[in-house]
Structures are given as structure tokens and as C-alpha cells.
Amino acid sequence: MVNLFALCRTATGLQVKRVALAQPVQAKVGTIFHTQANSFLNGIAEEVDFSGDWKPDDDELLVIDAPAEAAVIVATITANPISLPEIDAQNFMAEGIRGLFVIEPVGQEHRILIQAFSAQQLLSRRTTLFLSGNSFKELTEPGFTLDNNIVAIMEGGKLKFKSFQRTRTVFDLQQLYKEATDQEVDAFCQHASLEVADTAAFKVAADQGIRKLVHAITKANVLNTHQVVVIAEKAASLGINVAVKDGKLLVPSDRKSIKTLFRFLDDGIYQAALSSSRYVTNSKRRIV
Known part of the structure; x- marks a missing residue:
């Protein structure tokens, strides 16, 4: 069984909430994230410590120590998913979702596959039509789309990514890229x-x-x-x-x-x- 989690930005930092999925969807979501992870890692020959001024080549990943606020993600590995609060589907826009992630076992360890999330993925913000029979109907219930790619992988206490700009939409990485006061x-x-x-x-x-x-x-x-x-x-x-x-x-x-x-x-x-x-x-x- 695959659980989908949301990283929600609150006034006090990140909070993890569970996204309730119908059983037939769970395996499909897991496959999507796993396939995206394989694509993310495909052709990677080197992991480079991020110093704030290096853009990776196609065969490189940038690596930093997992930020402090990512501790809430690590805690999810050992938590009972049912014990976590669920996303309020009827009030989706107010949840402050910045990322979605799944936990994937790798041998005796785990890796966390993370997608960025933006308001543009909320289908409730726009008129969405879906095919029913031979005609299109309007989607009236809240909905969202998954991204086409993961933005980062977290494992072994490290956060691995390719785009600093995209990753910082999920995590507060200001301490890595400062400007003078x-x-x-x-x-x-x-x-x-x-x-x-x-x-x-x-x-x-x-x-x-x-x-x-x-x-x-x-x-x-x-x-x-x-x-x-x-x-x-x-x-x-x-x-x-x-x-x-x-x-x-x-x-x-x-x-x-x-x-x-x-x-x-x-x-x-x-x-x-x-x-x-x-x-x-x-x-x-x-x-x-």
C-alpha cells in the first residue's frame, strides 16, 4: 500500500498531512513516483555538494544536508499514517501545500520521493471538463494534478536535487543562498x-x-x-x-x-x- 503525503507550509514551518487515496489509485501513484525517480536518477554519474553558485550538468545531482524542517518528513517513516491529519479536501486551497511525497523502501532503508506543488495544480481554480460517455461534463468536486517530475530525493540524511529554484519552493533554503542585509x-x-x-x-x-x-x-x-x-x-x-x-x-x-x-x-x-x-x-x- 502506498501512502501519499502533503507538505503544508504553516506559520510555524512544515507540517505533514495524509492525502486519502482510493485503493485502486494507491498503486498507480506509487508507480508514478517510482518511474519519476528512475528518470530523475537516470544518467547521473556524480553527486556534487551544493555551494550556492553551481548549476549541475545533466549527469550531476546537487546534494545538501537535509534541512532542519525536513525532520517532519523523516518522522513520517516510522509514524502510523492513519495517525496523521488528513488534507481537508473541501478546503484544499487553504492547506498551503508546497510538496507531495511518497516513502519508498530501498532494502533496509527508505528514500523519500518529493514533488513540488503549486496552486496551478488545483483543478478547482479553473473550469475542468471530463469525458462522460460521448459528452464532456464539468468537474465540480475539488481536484488536483500530480507533477510530471519529482523535484528531489531525500535519503541517508541528504537532500538531492537538480534545480535550487524549484526545490526552494518546497523547503526553506534561504540559509544556503544569502544576500546582504x-x-x-x-x-x-x-x-x-x-x-x-x-x-x-x-x-x-x-x-x-x-x-x-x-x-x-x-x-x-x-x-x-x-x-x-x-x-x-x-x-x-x-x-x-x-x-x-x-x-x-x-x-x-x-x-x-x-x-x-x-x-x-x-x-x-x-x-x-x-x-x-x-x-x-x-x-x-x-x-x-
Whole structure:
């Protein structure tokens, strides 16, 4: 017997609820998830620790320690499914469902196959017609569709996924991909190696992308590791004009130029060895 569970986002975190299935549907749901898992893992040759700035190739999976809030999923493995609250089918839209999952035994262990879930899968949000005899009738009862793919597999205390953006719709992964706060931006602008003409204007220009770069540069301790003159020389070697005044890097005022400078500081601009072409990358993985 296969049980289908829903991950519901509440004010206090994730809660697991059971989705009651008619007996003929249970085996079919299990087969769907199992087939999707096989497709998810097909051709995977390597598992890569996710560092926040790497997009996997087709033969790679990203791996992180299972987030703390995933403990409610692990607890489901040993729980009696009947003891869990059921989804309120008549009030489906208010349940805050973020994901669906099944538990699949693998030898003496278990793996959890997880689909993302969005409001677009609720059939009650739209007019749905189904064939009855030779004519179509309107679906009047609440309903939903399963996704075509799983988004992640959890096993052995690890969460494995391919798309960070899709996986974060299910789990709170903010701690893995941070952007600088206003306080961190203020401290950054006051760094001895930088000259920011107008901190208030800089904060207005600092969109999410710039704030993520500020956080990454600060975390990597770039400005404390490399002298300003060395930074300017290295930038010039890539054709990037970095202005220096009184021993400080002049931070441009326009958003495009700011991003160019900060991407360079974050090792996000490189020159190809053969073609000498310059590229911007937001996906980096260190070669050991």
C-alpha cells in the first residue's frame, strides 16, 4: 500500500498531512513516483555538494544536508499514517501545500520521493471538463494534478536535487543562498579598500543580484586578502577598467558597472584560454 503525503507550509514551518487515496489509485501513484525517480536518477554519474553558485550538468545531482524542517518528513517513516491529519479536501486551497511525497523502501532503508506543488495544480481554480460517455461534463468536486517530475530525493540524511529554484519552493533554503542585509551593505560601503560616494544611493541601486554579490565578496574576504593595486591590475588584464583614488577602489554609481566590478571581485568573470573571449558566469565549481 502506498501512502501519499502533503507538505503544508504553516506559520510555524512544515507540517505533514495524509492525502486519502482510493485503493485502486494507491498503486498507480506509487508507480508514478517510482518511474519519476528512475528518470530523475537516470544518467547521473556524480553527486556534487551544493555551494550556492553551481548549476549541475545533466549527469550531476546537487546534494545538501537535509534541512532542519525536513525532520517532519523523516518522522513520517516510522509514524502510523492513519495517525496523521488528513488534507481537508473541501478546503484544499487553504492547506498551503508546497510538496507531495511518497516513502519508498530501498532494502533496509527508505528514500523519500518529493514533488513540488503549486496552486496551478488545483483543478478547482479553473473550469475542468471530463469525458462522460460521448459528452464532456464539468468537474465540480475539488481536484488536483500530480507533477510530471519529482523535484528531489531525500535519503541517508541528504537532500538531492537538480534545480535550487524549484526545490526552494518546497523547503526553506534561504540559509544556503544569502544576500546582504542593509547593515551588511553599510559595513561593506565603509570598507577601507572601497570608496562609495553616496551610501544611500548605493543602497537604492543595490538590487537582489548586487546584494548577493556583496554577501559573497564579504564572505570570501576578498577585500582583505588582495591589495587594491593588485585588484586593479588583475581587472585591467581582463579589460575591466577599475578606477582607483587615494588607494581605494571607486565603486561606480550605475547598477550595470557595479555588477561588473562585483562579479570580478567574486571571480565571476573569466577569460577563455584558447579564444581569449571574456565571459560572465553565475555558476562556479572549483577544480581540485
